[in-house]
Amino acid sequence: MKKTLSIGEYLIQQLHAHGARHVFGIPGDYVLGFYDQLSKSKLVRIVNTCDEQGAGFAADAYARVRGLGAVCITYCVGGLKVANSTAEAFAEKSPVVVISGAPGMKEREKNPLLHHKVREFDTQKKVFEQLTAASTVLSDPQTAFQEIDRVLHACLRYKRPIYIELPRDLTFAPGILYHRPKEIHEESDVETLRSALAEAEVMINQAKKPVILADVEVHRFSLQDTLLRLVRKTNIPVAATVLGKSVIGEQHPFYLGVYEGALGRDDVRRYVESSDCVIMLGAFLTDINLGIYTARLDPLRTIYANSEKLSIRYHTYENVRFKDFMRGLLKLRLRHRALGKIPTPPPAAAFRTKPGGVKITVRRLFQRLNSFLTENMMVVVDVGDALFGATDLFIRHRTEFLGPAYYASMGFAVPASIGAQMANPKLRPLVLVGDGAFQMTGMELSTSVRYGLNPIVIVLNNFGYGTERHMQDGAYNDVLLWHYSRLPEIFGAGRGFVVETEAELDEALAEAKKWEKSFCLLDVQLDPRDRSPALERLAERLALRL
Ligand SMILES: Cc1ncc(C[n+]2csc(CCOP(=O)(O)OP(=O)(O)O)c2C)c(N)n1
Ligand SMILES: [Mg+2]
Numbered sequence: 275m276k277k278t279l280s281i282g283e284y285l286i287q288q289l290h291a292h293g294a295r296h297v298f299g300i301p302g303d304y305v306l307g308f309y310d311q312l313s314k315s316k317l318v319r320i321v322n323t324c325d326e327q328g329a330g331f332a333a334d335a336y337a338r339v340r341g342l343g344a345v346c347i348t349y350c351v352g353g354l355k356v357a358n359s360t361a362e363a364f365a366e367k368s369p370v371v372v373i374s375g376a377p378g379m380k381e382r383e384k385n386p387l388l389h390h391k392v393r394e395f396d397t398q399k400k401v402f403e404q405l406t407a408a409s410t411v412l413s414d415p416q417t418a419f420q421e422i423d424r425v426l427h428a429c430l431r432y433k434r435p436i437y438i439e440l441p442r443d444l445t446f447a448p449g450i451l452y453h454r455p456k457e458i459h460e461e462s463d464v465e466t467l468r469s470a471l472a473e474a475e476v477m478i479n480q481a482k483k484p485v486i487l488a489d490v491e492v493h494r495f496s497l498q499d500t501l502l503r504l505v506r507k508t509n510i511p512v513a514a515t516v517l518g519k520s521v522i523g524e525q526h527p528f529y530l531g532v533y534e535g536a537l538g539r540d541d542v543r544r545y546v547e548s549s550d551c552v553i554m555l556g557a558f559l560t561d562i563n564l565g566i567y568t569a570r571l572d573p574l575r576t577i578y579a580n581s582e583k584l585s586i587r588y589h590t591y592e593n594v595r596f597k598d599f600m601r602g603l604l605k606l607r608l609r610h611r612a613l614g615k616i617p618t619p620p621p622a623a624a625f626r627t628k629p630g631g632v633k634i635t636v637r638r639l640f641q642r643l644n645s646f647l648t649e650n651m652m653v654v655v656d657v658g659d660a661l662f663g664a665t666d667l668f669i670r671h672r673t674e675f676l677g678p679a680y681y682a683s684m685g686f687a688v689p690a691s692i693g694a695q696m697a698n699p700k701l702r703p704l705v706l707v708g709d710g711a712f713q714m715t716g717m718e719l720s721t722s723v724r725y726g727l728n729p730i731v732i733v734l735n736n737f738g739y740g741t742e743r744h745m746q747d748g749a750y751n752d753v754l755l756w757h758y759s760r761l762p763e764i765f766g767a768g769r770g771f772v773v774e775t776e777a778e779l780d781e782a783l784a785e786a787k788k789w790e791k792s793f794c795l796l797d798v799q800l801d802p803r804d805r806s807p808a809l810e811r812l813a814e815r816l817a818l819r820l
């Protein structure tokens with residue numbers, strides 16, 4: 275006889291069915307029952323972090339790499355701590371399932387003052403309505419399975435987080451007996467798709483110098499192969515945005531580099547901005563993607579296609595799915611062009627360490643890291659010069675660059691590396707993080723130790739909030755100097771290095787490469803006024819405009 279699943283069991287089964295094998299979080303009494311179900315289930319593994327926000331960032335990175343991530347926390351005290359990481363996942367399109375325990379439905383009668391309650395029982399739900407694509411309270415066993423299906427569908431359809439609240443007295447309640455998750459397919463409007471493609475075909479074929487600008491949604495919607503085929507078919511070169519960096523392997527002969535207005539390389543900027551047909555695929559026109567509004571892209575010369583919008587020049591097309599448009603482009607009669615001269619990134623191998631006591635600079639650090647990177651690494655960056663500098667890094671594989679390049683919450687990188695490595699254990703994370711950001715979530719290295727992960731963490735130690743120093747300085751941009759390299763003593767594992775010179779950087783990187791057992795941390799001490807070439811370029815170009 276068929277056994278009826280409980281609400282908790284069905285939720286676990288569906289997370290697994292959509293690719294999640296880990297759930298990140300911290301339990302509390304409102305969610306202990308579900309934690310028990312999780313730990314008994316063979317389908318997913320619990321990963322306990324030090325802090326809920328760390329779990330949120332880890333789940334976000336996991337989702338970016340694997341296609342679905344999950345974080346599970348207790349009511350309000352845990353839930354509201356993942357509000358920020360969920361906001362980031364929403365803004366940057368990462369499909370994270372937020373599961374929160376909650377007071378039981380029976381307990382809510384007469385509105386008692388139960389611990390962790392803020393104002394009303396639905397206060398947390400209301401907060402998450404603003405931060406997610408869909409939300410639900412599983413308050414009724416009759417509809418719980420359908421509700422799980424509904425919100426999971428929204429998560430995968432929009433590649434954005436969802437919120438599921440599980441009242442503790444219903445975790446073990448059986449749902450309905452004969453339930454089959456409904457497959458939901460959404461189709462494009464055929465005629466609209468056809469006329470959009472017809473306009474695109476003419477525009478691309480008439481263009482003298484078309485260029486593709488690929489962004490994060492190409493990855494989120496698994497369209498990288500479609501992109502590659504389009505590029506091979508037409509010989510149209512590709513630039514990426516910083517949010518979409520590594521959406522195409524950066525060694526690809528058609529790859530120009532990161533386009534980021536004045537923040538990016540100048541030759542890439544000129545190439546893209548002088549194009550008469552910029553095909554923006556899965557792109558978001560955020561200010562960081564556009565180099566803090568220094569980019570100049572004329573709508574008359576653009577095809578703008580993503581999951582929310584399709585416009586070609588000034589025409590907007592409704593009800594066309596991004597996937598169908600991208601696949602449709604492949605079927606068009608687009609001409610195969612001779613590949614002209616395109617800008618290529620400066621060669622990585624040219625780096626020579628200066629011997630003796632030559633002090634390390636941000637520029638040289640990134641150049642050195644460029645030759646350190648291998649196919650078996652992924653780069654996870656935090657906000658600050660770690661992110662700006664990393665735009666010039668050369669990522670071997672596609673999708674193996676993660677950074678909060680739009681919402682830009684500090685504290686992402688260390689916990690994100692946990693989720694990223696669990697999602698793809700074949701790749702060793704190279705984490706680039708400022709000292710300020712490290713002080714926010716660096717303790718999650720403890721979680722890396724606990725679960726046997728081995729990131730190489732580069733702390734860009736410029737004694738404070740460097741990015742802000744360049745805007746306006748004051749004692750509020752200082753942080754306390756920590757002995758970062760001694761953290762292995764605290765965690766009882768890992769290796770730490772102090773790096774002040776180029777030679778020391780070389781040695782530490784060589785050691786880190788060999789030490790695969792646990793994390794390595796390099797405390798790279800930089801001049802507080804030093805900055806990456808990308809930040810330099812931005813400052814110079816902005817100065818020209820003043
Ligand atoms: C959570 C959060 N708080 C504050 C900020 C504002 N902010 C942007 S960059 C920055 C300084 C970052 O310092 P650090 O991590 O040391 O990197 P650096 O700029 O020195 O390279 C701050 C405080 C932010 N982006 N996120
Ligand atoms: Mg700093």
